[in-house]
Amino acid sequence: MALNLTPGADMLFCLGQGLRSGTKQAFAASAGISTGSIIHVCIAGLGLGALLAAFPWVFDVIRWVGVAYLLYLAATALRSSAQDADSVRLTTRQAFQQGLIVNLSNPKVILFVLAFVPQFVDPSAGSVFLQFLMFGGIIATGGFIINGLVGAFASGLGQRLAGSQKFQRGIGYVTATIFTALALRLAILEKN
Incomplete structure (x- = not known):
């Protein structure tokens, strides 16, 4: 749970969805994020580490796709x-x-x-892939709950201020700034 409570791009995205669109959309965004986490876990469990070691450029492709998408979201928020x-x-x-x-x-x-996950995997305890899925499921479920609740809290605030055009404009600028900052951070990320 401590990992899920650490603010990051996923939590900020759910916060923004709660402010702008409401609780249902915040939980839907959180479900999308959790689905993405499970996909990441499946890929890792199937050996992405070996792929990244053999082809380091794959990491850069994923990173730049992420930068482009975050900048697209920032532009959309500004519009x-x-x-x-x-x-x-x-x-x-x-x-x-x-x-x-x-x-x-x-x-x-x-x-x-x-x-993180391989630290808890024990090859003598059975299928490594199923263990990856189990631990990933725990992380994804915790993330779904925490991110969804953050979005729901933001939704309550957003609903109270929804009538203010200034507030809506401000949320657009704040959201665009957050996505731009996340894109810049991702652009300078080093694969350590």
Whole structure:
């Protein structure tokens, strides 16, 4: 749970969804993020570490796709800050898809999975892949709950301030700034 309580791109994304679109969309975004985490765990369990060791450029491709997507989200947030609040609300499906893409395009998640989960895997205890899935499921479930609750809390605040055009514009600028900062951070990320 301590890992899931650490703020990061996933939590900030759910916070933004809660503020802008509401509780359902925040939990949908959190479900997309958790689905992405499970996909990362499956890939790691199937041997992505070996692929990254053999082809280091794969990490860079994933990283730059993530940078581009975060910049796209920042531009979208800026454009939406000029629109009325109802026109920028995402559907639950859109929130899920964006959460999934935000998570999958963050190579730090796969590096975390590759560094963290194997510490708990015991090859003598049975299938390594199933153990990866089990530990990944624990991480994804905790993340779903924490990120969803952060978004739900933000939704309550957003609903109280939703009528303010200044607030909506400000949220667009704050969201764009967060995504741009995350993109810059990801762009300078080194594969250690």
